[in-house]
Amino acid sequence: MPNFRKYSYSQDAMVVINFDDQLQPDTFEFTFHRLVDGHIDLSPF
Incomplete structure (x- = not known):
């Protein structure tokens, strides 16, 4: 199982x-x- 560091929101x-x-x-x-x-019309996508 991986050992991750604890996350801090700060x-x-x-x-x-x-x-x-x-x-x-x-x-x-x-x-x-x-x-x-600027030059290719991408509206169909």
Whole structure:
């Protein structure tokens, strides 16, 4: 049986990450995000 640490609600475990700030210009990920977000119609999904 696994041995887990006890959880405390007062601990700061959540880190807020804004993925738009993580995308660097001139990378594949940036280009792909712009293509999907702005040029492809995703309404059928």
